[in-house]
Amino acid sequence: MNPLNDLGYKADDLTVQVTELLVATSDASDELVDQSVFDVLRLLRERMKMDVVFVSEFTEGQRVFRHVSQAPDSPVISKGDSEPLERSWCQRVVDGRLPRFIADATAHPASAPLLKGLPFPIGTHISVPIVLENGDIYGTLCCFSFHPQDQPNIEDLKNLEFTARLAAQKLDQRRVVRKAPQAVPDWQLKPR
Template structure:
């Protein structure tokens, strides 16, 4: 109709950019760094600006943490910094400059800053980034060397929307960083103080009634009090898996000299600490025919061929490999097929009620048959009743561990078992 404005399809599409971005980003895809950078790209394109950035205020300086630029040679880069007092950002936050500037050359307070003429700065929008605790992190900004007199309150409102969104992402990142630092400190303190000990759970030959080995288990006495797997998971998260795991194994190895020569020790070890050579260094000089390494259902092995090659020199010298938690899930069966372990340890979930559950009994019998065909030994874990022991004997499982057969004990107590 006459008198109606003709819609620009490109402009209409660009106007949707911020809303599409916020919608897709709310789905949680991408890292926080990627999401924040995408936010800068979206707002720069939407407002037709040349540079967009997130700046942090730190120790009297403005530090550029994220930058998106239309220029091949951007005037600012991530990591750059300048005095906070000489920046637009500080003056916007304290009210000396407005958040929206259509043309900086028309603002006397902006002309006091040398960058206005040197850049030059034309249009400029800057909004404080306020974190969840009320602290000002810095600013969410964009600018162009050209004036833009079309900028208005709606554009500023969208800037605030994006700033609020970005502040939430930064808070998540800061919170994750704090959590990472706290984890690192906890694990480092445990290592420095050696705030852990080893207990040894007997592995018994059911037919002969004698102890043939011990599984070594780590117990922590540092606060907060948590299960051992939480400590080892935290160590892996902060890059201290090798340090903690090898320290625990080194301490547990002291038990070898206190038990008979025909009794072995079994250690849980992560695949990464086999692949990186850590376990090779820790076991130097140790009689490997008395050592079993356990790999669990929960530990992923990305390259079985490489894993096998790394472990081969130790296995050639007598070390045995065990797959733990067999029957707990698909991964344990894949471990068994790929690694050809000398020992298969049946998961406690498979052993529980073995004497009354036909399904568990059938799966156990199948694993026993597999072990006989491949030359592996079966060890049942978590045995707690005499009925379970009787059923295991019927299924020709001759080795087991569990509270019925022996609780985990400190080193001083296991010496008295022989």
């Protein structure tokens, strides 16, 4: 029984499917977690009709692509690729120089000049920060299409925000597990 169904969500709602994929693997091995993240990104890309969806991490002044789902016929980025954070659209979204939702990047005054330096086109662009429990920014969850969508949907921004919150929770859980001590300390009383 799924409690989201009791709230009026249908099994094919994007929110339900994302929740089931990310929450169902919360106690699983890293391999299953990585697969669930890929499945979520593929689902988002297909449902939102985007060409590329990715999770990036901000680390040591770089934006590193940790998970990527893209149209098979048009690969433009790869898992593990990186670039200076300051040059990225992700950093510009986080610090407010770009909005989270851009229906047409070619027509938006803040994004249009940035298109000239890219090796691929960007039409519709949506990006949200992944904020950890302690307030740190892990990175971003982003998606874009190569051409502006005919009917861009602002609800897609809400779907990404929801997914980014779940991803942050998953990252926080994994960090707690990794920080757990390997052995329980010996608490026996010993003579001095």
